[in-house]
Amino acid sequence: MWEGLGLQVFLMCLGAVLCSAVAASAPLEHSHRRRLSLHRHRERTGKEGQVLHRSKRGWVWNQFFVIEEYTGPDPVLVGRLHSDVDAGDGNCKYILSGEGAGTIFVIDDKTGNIHATKTLDREEQAQYTLTAQAVDRATNKPLEPPSEFIVKVQDINDNPPEFLHGPYYARVPEMSNVGTSVMQVTATDADDPTYGNSARLVYSILQGQPYFSVEPQTGIIRTALPNMDREARQEYDVVIQAKDMGGHMGGLSGTTEVKITLTDVNDNPPKFPQSVYSMSVSEDKVSGEEVGRLKAKDPDLGENGLVSYRFIEGDGMTVFEITTDTDTREGVIKLRKPVDFETKRAYTLRVEASNTHVDPRFIAWGPYKDTATVKVMVEDADEPPAFLATSYSFEVEENAHDGTVVGRVHAKDTDVANNPVRYMIPRYTDVEQFFSVGPEDGIIKTTRPLDRETLPWHNISVSATEIGGHHQDTKVRVNIKVKDMNDNAPEFATQNEILVCENASPGKVTSTSVNCCVGD
Secondary structure (H helix, E strand, O other): OOOOOOEEEEEEOHHHHHHHHOOOOOOOOOOOEEEEOOOOOOEEEOOOOOEEEOOOOOOOOOEEEEEOOOOOOOOEEEEEEEEOOOOOOOOEEEEEEEOOEOOOEEEOOOOOEEEEOOOOOOOOOOEEEEEEEEEEOOOOOEOOOOEEEEEEEEOOOOOOOEOOOOOEEEEEEOOOOOOOEEEEOOOEOOOOOOOOOOOOOEEEEEEOOOOEEEOOOOOEEEEOOOOOOOOOOOEEEEEEEEEOHHHOOOOOEEEEEEEEEEEOOOOOOOEOOOOEEEEEEEOOOOOOOEEEEEOOEOOOOHHHHOEEEEEEEEOOOOOEEEEEEOOOOEEEEEEOOOOOOOOOOEEEEEEEEEEOOOOHHHHHHOOOEEEEEEEEEEEOOOOOOEEOOOEEEEEEEOOOOOOOEEEEOOEEOOOOOOOOEEEEOOHHHOOOOOEEEOOOOOEEEEOOOOOOOOOOEEEEEEEEEEOOOOOOEEEEEEEEEEEOOOOOOEEEOOOOOOOOOOOOOOOOOOOOOOOEEEOO
16 A cells, blocks of 8 residues: 555556557557556545544556557557656656566656557467556655556457368268258357457358358358259368458458268169160070179169169079179079070060168159060080980890890980981990990890800990081990890709618608709
């Protein structure tokens, strides 16, 4: 408390100075003077010469301002200190201490004028706390107690908005409704949000119309057009601007890029590129072999584009089968059982391709399937001759003369050419060459008499080879039974002596048995 003295601290705002220094600047809010007043304890002398004591009260201070980023040629006058005890004779000395005293803020110890000698940046330090005091110049003894006050750096719009996390990447389903939220972008402004509009941001879209829009106050990006189709265009490069000063002219701005990708939905049915497919298969193919492939195209991705195939009608549904190649998404037609050119030369099938996953939101856009006709032509293959029977069984009497007919085998060429057939007996099936076969008529004959007692059965093979073509051959089993003839007299198995007693009665059986055997 200053006893019997009054220190008036007049702090003049920088605004008044800037009004004259910067001709283009608008009038500043704080161009008038503010006064820092201290309610002090005073001693007063009454009429009777008594010392009157006034009760002590707390001192009150206000904030004072200096505008940041001032770049004028002279130091900025912040304010002026003045004490009631200063008679103007130079005995009163003003002292300034605290943050920035002597470096940023200097005081004229005679006049009490305070100047800022450096350019201030509110974003580095927003305010400074200083202490003022009046002392005797000769003795440095305080004339009044110290008084504290604050100099606040007044913000100017010197920081543009910044998007700290850009560029951004976002995804939104294709065919989304207008107004669907894509993402929110947020910019920051280092200026003082509590003073003026320096940090009041407004968002706008510079690139990306008419497909997207942005909410001015929130930065939420939304779809702006209906039925955006991923298959027509998948990616969009959007540029968003944030502008301070509420978006008004003269505000600073910053931009960021947002890459928006449309994700796939099942909005396209499968479609066969053609209505009829022609395929062929050789009659010599076996079950399980591939006949051909067809593909219904679906531009959707992932499971949205999965297609399954099936036969819905046709005369070959029991002869062929169709499966789905999961890698190529093709329908693969295979043989279920062999085909025969001579029996049936063509088949017609109706194939249906359908999506395996249908999005209920787009069910009305269906049906999500398509059909095509497949015509399969059976090609003739050069097949070996075929015997009329799978095997043959004949009988021949033993001891029959050579050249005796045993039987006949018959084979024919089943191909359209119907080439003649030549017969032969593979020697490894008739090593002793008991039989021969007519090369043209297939008649089997004996080449020598056969003995049933030596070999009752003969198992041979007959080969039929087509003349011309690829000389393919086939074989058939022939079983020949040798029939028994009465061509062997009985014979005793051993030589035996029979002894008869001389007095034996007629009809009496001796104890010795006689064994004989017959070859037939």
